[in-house]
Amino acid sequence: MAEVNEVSSLTDFINNDSCCLIFDTNIYLNLYEYSPETTDFFVKLCEHIKHKLYLPSTVKREFDNNHHSSLSRQRNKFRNAVSNLINPLNQMEAKLSHQFEILRSFNFPSIDDLQETVNANIGTLNRTLNTYIDSHQEFEEINSRFLDSDIVNELICEIIENDRMLEAFTIEEIYQHCSDGEKRYKNKVPPGYKDDEKKKGINAFGDFLIWKEALNFCQANNKNLIFVTDDVKEDWYRMENSRRIGFREELVNEFKRITSCEVIGVTSSELFSELAEVYGEEIPSTAEWIIGYDVENYLDAVKDSGIDMDIEELLLNSLEGYIDTSSLSSYDGTNFEYQDDSFEIAYISGAFEGYDDGTAEYNLTFDIKAKCDTNEYYGRDGDSKEILLSPTRTHDIEGRFEVRLVRRIDSYLDYWDDVNLYDEIEIIDGLFVETSILRSEDICIECGVRRGIYLDYNQEPICERCIDNNEHGEICTSCGFKYPVEHMFDESTCYGCSSREFD
Structure with missing residues (x-):
């Protein structure tokens, strides 16, 4: 077996070429429980x-068995968020009303005035909460x-597509491992013996x-291992006064004995924090994440907003x-002018560049075609000058x-308002060439617009649209030139x- 480099810290494991990572099922399922930006x-x-x-x-x-319920639970959390915000207030109002009735039965003075004042404050608080809810409906x-x-x-x-799912055990192997696991659980040998208390059958193992x-x-491929689990119990981690102090020593020793490699056990927060540090990834703010997440919809809105006219104005000015x-x-x-109606502006791509202190920036790429007119200086007229x-x-x-594009965003509500899609626009790079x-x-002598690629009887240019029988003349099928009707x-x-022909 090849020599495996010794590793000690989590960073060493991440950077080690002979290291692999395996996530426990709870890592994948827990990702559904986080906020969208965190996931x-x-x-x-x-x-x-x-x-x-x-x-x-x-x-x-295990993931497949729990996938649907995890999705449904997260959807319901957002759906219930509104009622969960308002319900405590409604419950408090009902309890206070009941208490006022009790005090009124005891003939306490000014109860009606007190209740009126409290109800007014509850009404203000209710309106405040509903205003917040209305302005943040987009989060659901x-x-x-x-x-x-x-x-x-x-x-x-x-x-799975990249062929990195481990080979499944046969049913006979599963039964054998369950038998071995049962013996381990009786002796509280990790991992998994805590599951024996709440799960039955194969699920317990x-x-x-x-x-x-x-x-x-890892034995077959000579791999060190980062094992990631958020199941913080004593059958995975060493615990001291309910505090986790490291991966179970029995697991570390068993892994080294069987594979001749090393293992480290960490939680998802430890792994992701370390990955962010190792790879220089800055954790985005909620605002930056939400803007970046919706960039495709934003760019679609920009394309339909008449941005072509703003770009054309920048070019003309x-x-x-x-x-x-x-x-x-x-x-x-001497003389240069764009032809006003000649611009053809085609959107190519766009990207969200970042969010800082209430300002979001985007860079967009366009291919632009146009026409311009020039004149060369010939001098001055001798008489009129x-x-x-x-x-x-x-x-x-x-x-x-x-x-x-620069857009100032003071709140999430501003972001979702399509009335003002950008506050500033500037061309930062690009150059026309002929x-x-x-x-x-x-130029065609008939329409005066397009290039003449054919000739009339006077050898004047005619474009492909005008080289046809019309009020200006007809085409001779023998010589191909266009003549006035009288010719x-x-x-x-x-x-x-x-x-x-007669000759």
């Missing part, structure tokens, strides 16, 4: 160690959407089966500020732009081509 953060921390994270088959079976929606995404189950599925799976895997003028053909700096410019050249330009040029002599011999042939 999201913990699962993201697991990204750093997921290549070392393995799933015992017994954990998968956040929790519901978060549970629908079920990132805990996704983490387990990913472990779940902890022992998980431990056996971990032992077998800047004139040459966002264009590489050196890329413009025959441009000498009027400036002479070249014919207008139209340039097709395009570029990729980074746009920064992709093609359209000189005045290239046509018949509906398909010009006089020139018809005379050549």
Whole structure:
């Protein structure tokens, strides 16, 4: 067996290449009990160690058995949060009313005035609580959407998809381990003997089966182990006056004897705190988490909000500020103008950059196409001294732009209000470059807008839309040029081509 590097601290275990991690079932199930931002953060921390994270088959079976009830319990916690906030006040009001009746029966003075004053204060408190509830209704929606995404189950599925679920015991092996576990439990040998007091059948030996799976895997693969469980009882941890002081020595010794490797046992809070420290992950504020969690919906709202007009205004007000003028053909700096209605703005991507002191920032990327017109300086008229410019050249330009949005958020209610999606907008990067040029002599003589790629009988340009029979003329099917109707011999042939045919 290969030599295994000795490790001592939790950090050493995390950084050790020959180390694996196994979560007890309660770690996965407890993630449903936390707030959405906490669960999201913990699962993201697991990204750093997921290549070392393995799933015992017994954990998968126990998780599946309890998955639905864990989801339902968390949904109900949020649904009941409102009534749980109001109920104590209603109960207090009923109890006080009863006490006032007792005092009134004893002829205490001014009871009616006292009751009126108390009821007024209760009414104020009731309105305060309801105002808070009304302004934070979105949290139940956040929790519901978060549970629908079920990132805990996704983490387990990913472990399985990456072939890191441990091989299940056969039914015969399970019966044998249960028999062995029964003997261990009688002698209070960890783990799991505390479960014997409240569970029956195979379920009573779940902890022992998980431990056996971990032992077998680490022995076969020469792995050190971080075993993570929030089951803080004496059959996993050494306890002293109800205080946990370390993993059971019997488990450490058994693991080393069977695998020749080392094990450390920790709770989820210890592991996640250490992972955050080791990998430099800052625990996000609730506000930052909730904004980052909803970024996709926010960006969808921004795209539909008319942001194109704001970006176009920034570009129009800047004139040459966002264009590489050196890329413009025959441009000498004399005259430059964007064509107002020419902008085509396509959203590419967006990201939440962070939240600080009530301000959220986002960076968005857009591909933008436009047209601009330029004229070259020709000099001055000798008599009038009027400036002479070249014919207008139209340039097709395009570029990729980074746009920064700033939004001031004083409360969660402000965040969910779509009336004002951003307070500041600025272009922080991007430059137009020329992709093609359209000189005045290239413009279609009929529509005066598009590039002429065909010719009329005078060798003037006509675009692909105007090269058709219309009020301006007809196409000769022989030479292909467009002629005025009076120059046509018949509906398909010009006089020139018809005379050549007769010749």
